[in-house]
Amino acid sequence: MDPQTGGVCQAVRSIIHGLQQRGIINEVACLDHFPKPNYFNDEFEVHAFGTGKGPWKYNPTLRNWLHSHMSQYDLVIVHGLWQYHTYAVYQASKLKNLNAPRIFVMPHGMLDPWFQKISVRPVKAIRNWLFWLFAERHLINSADGLIFTCEIEKELSRIPFKPYKPHSERVAGLGVHDVPVFQESMSQAFQNKVDINGRPFYLFLSRISEKKGVDLLIESYTTLCTNWKDLDNPPPVLVIAGPLDSGFATRMQSLADEKLRNNALGKIIFAGMLSGEAKWGAFYGCEAFVLPSHQENFGIAVVEALACGTPVLISNQVNIWKEILADNAAIVARDTLEGTTELFERWTSLSNTEQLAMKTNAKNCFASRFTIDASSKVFLEQLSYGK
Missing domain, CATH: 3.40.50.2000 (Glycogen Phosphorylase B;)
Incomplete structure (x- = not known):
């Protein structure tokens, strides 16, 4: 949720703001380290569990929290891919004693074929294939659906990885909020x-x-x-x-x-x-x-x-x-x-x-x-x- 990490965190904030206007309460669990609660003065509760270890950001604290708390929510949206948070949600959803909520995944463009061009990102392209085989595909193919910001993203996401068999593909768009009037x-x-x-x-x-x-x-x-x-x-x-x-x-x-x-x-x-x-x-x-x-x-x-x-x-x-x-x-x-x-x-x-x-x-x-x-x-x- 640190704005310096890119556009996903801003997209999350925009989505939450719009849903809150329609009476939907949101909370965020993330692999960030904040020096104090409510570090960015967000209008929703943020559970920050630390950045985790290695490029996968492995953090068992997140997994344990999900095991204990995920059933308290009506719906879970997983934002972004290629880090431990996706597999942690998958693990929690498969617990026999957990009444798992509906789960959707919003890739935010991270299934785009561009990222798998070996000439551009040789090490990360190979790493992503390994992550896909051993972790990522499990959540993608077992979740209730994938959410895309536009039709082009949906079409491109079908290209780079197999087996790719999501239960549903939904285009929900995206907007921005808090654009102030010029002063x-x-x-x-x-x-x-x-x-x-x-x-x-x-x-x-x-x-x-x-x-x-x-x-x-x-x-x-x-x-x-x-x-x-x-x-x-x-x-x-x-x-x-x-x-x-x-x-x-x-x-x-x-x-x-x-x-x-x-x-x-x-x-x-x-x-x-x-x-x-x-x-x-x-x-x-x-x-x-x-x-x-x-x-x-x-x-x-x-x-x-x-x-x-x-x-x-x-x-x-x-x-x-x-x-x-x-x-x-x-x-x-x-x-x-x-x-x-x-x-x-x-x-x-x-x-x-x-x-x-x-x-x-x-x-x-x-x-x-x-x-x-x-x-x-x-x-x-x-x-x-x-x-």
Whole structure:
């Protein structure tokens, strides 16, 4: 449930918020270590049992708690895969003296074939196969069903592993909540955090990892700056916001320095993780949100950008790209260097009127597809059918 670990924890919070509005009480059991109770001021109870041992995060404390408490709940949703929590739920559900509740699994894109490309993740791809054979498949194939955020995720999840025989496959969607109305203090908070010197800017806001295509983003932005013709009005700054505590993030900062060393027009700022008003100031203030990801199950940051009226420049590996493109709120291209360069070229070729129209479309797209009220209604319906 630590926000720095990625989008799953934010998805969990959004789902819970929507269900609570419909009278559903939720609690979370997780493999996190929090220094004190209610560490993130969540509106629901969190049982944090510690991170566990090894890459599998083995933690018998979680297993013992599930054995004692799982029967007290009407329904269990397992979020994410490839760690011990999935097998612990399976073990608890098979106890003869336990009246197990209905159990659903929400993979959050973790069954996507991209993760099994040996050339990309050789060690983890082999590890996942072993985890699948000895642990993961048991819960996947015995649970009451799998829950997906979109149709593309459901279709892709059928590809990489066998035997894959879930009892049901349900598309419940996903929404986001707590998108605040714009306030001037948000712009000020962002400017206090990031020195863009009054220039317009593009925004990347996510984990800085190989999966997100950050290297493609830096390379294509360099091409944009190299080909820029208007010397009196330099290109927008590229703000890359996300945790900087990884080796990959360090390499990306070096790559940016190298690529722009001889280009006085371009500027890339690594802002670190943005939160609170600074984050919303970034979303509201940027010209466009850019995410050339190689694999993106849903893209909560993409939807947050739409909610702020910000057009999105995304790869066709963001699984909700078809819906956003249908509303003319996105520019979409392949997750390659050529495709990412195309995102910038197509955006800068638009007139001011066309860019403003896309901003309006972004807000309308969010309102019609991704509000928490609409998504929680569908989510609850999917949990209930076949009960």
